[in-house]
Amino acid sequence: MANLHDIVQWCNQTLKANEFKDYAPNGLQIEGKAEVNKIVCAVTASEDAIDAAIAEKADALLVHHGYFWKGEAYPITGMRGNRIKKFIQNNISLIAYHLPLDAHPSLGNNVAIADLIGLQNLEALDPSEKHPIGNIAYLDQPLSPEQFKAKLQSIFNFGIIHLPCDKTSIQKVGFCTGGAQDFIAKAASENCDAYISGEVSERTFYEAKELGVHYFACGHHATERYGVQRLANALANQFMIEAVYFELNNPI
Structure with missing residues (x-):
């Protein structure tokens, strides 16, 4: 006790x-x-x-x-x-x-999904943040968007929504669990191939296409x-x- x-x-x-x-x-x-x-x-x-x-x-x-x-x-x-x-x-x-549990480097939501997906070498999505709320990490081997979606589907047991862009290969991935779909612009500024969050907005469809970043909505609850x-x-x-x-x- x-x-x-x-x-x-x-x-x-x-x-x-x-x-x-x-x-x-x-x-x-x-x-x-x-x-x-x-x-x-x-x-x-x-x-x-x-x-x-x-x-x-x-x-x-x-x-x-x-x-x-x-x-x-x-x-x-x-x-x-x-x-x-x-x-x-x-x-x-x-x-x-809330945010402290997203950001913690060993207990947090973001590092947990990185471990599940097999993403390595975590970096800050926004280098200006003292305690980064979002992260960037890398797959060992590049995957096609279809392969990556299937991988996420098997991990989160969620109806993954994929908003595509023209890139044919994914290796550098930005991510932030929950309702952080608007961080896709940060992922684009860091030249990510894909960005993962939990929810999706109508505008995200156009942002993914025009910013050149595959977006994967994996569930607010499912990612947290x-x-x-x-x-x-x-x-x-x-x-x-x-x-x-x-x-x-x-x-x-």
């Missing part, structure tokens, strides 16, 4: 959470019981994830997408009120890390399953607590 605030402090320090300008607070968002024996991790703090934490008799829910996003209304009512009520009634903490699991497993080893992953497949 571990102290909640020791766990949060370790995460904050490990992920360098205070060095990011983010869209929501990173760290402890809802405070529950002081001692933690078991955590459930999930991509998003949905009601299903909260119910899973309750069913598992967990003391905390660790997620990538938490609450209190910039621009949201302040009142704790409706869907969000119902979710927060469940945390409080069951004395369960909510711990969330991995950081919370790596972080939860690190916490389990560091604090000798139990960690369980909850998966609710989101087709977006």
Whole structure:
């Protein structure tokens, strides 16, 4: 059993959470019981994830997408009120890390998908960033766009959307998990052959074609399953607590 605030402090320090300008607070968002024996991790703090934490008799829910996003209304009512009520009634903490969990060089979403795809020699997608949110890396051997799409399909088990350009070979790949489709321009400026993110916009079709970068939308949820699991497993080893992953497949 571990102290909640020791766990949060370790995460904050490990992920360098205070060095990011983010869209929501990173760290402890809802405070529950002081001692933690078991955590459930999930991509998003949905009601299903909260119910899973309750069913598992967990003391905390660790997620990538938490609450209190910039621009949201302040009142704790409706869907969000119902979710927060469940945390409080069951004395369960909510711990969330957004951009720090994308960027971490060993626990993060980006490095996790690089490992899965077999991309090597990671570089920053934007060299001006202190903690790069996106990355560039390389395949050992070049692949055709069709071969690369098939590879991604087998890894993410997602209906990959490929927006093509004229290039016939892919080796240098830019990537940023989640909803980072607009970083395709950065990938083009770094002469990437392809760029991977989770979601896609109408404009992305034209950008891929005109910028000369193959774009692959691999799913917002599908590309961000991995950081919370790596972080939860690190916490389990560091604090000798139990960690369980909850998966609710989101087709977006």
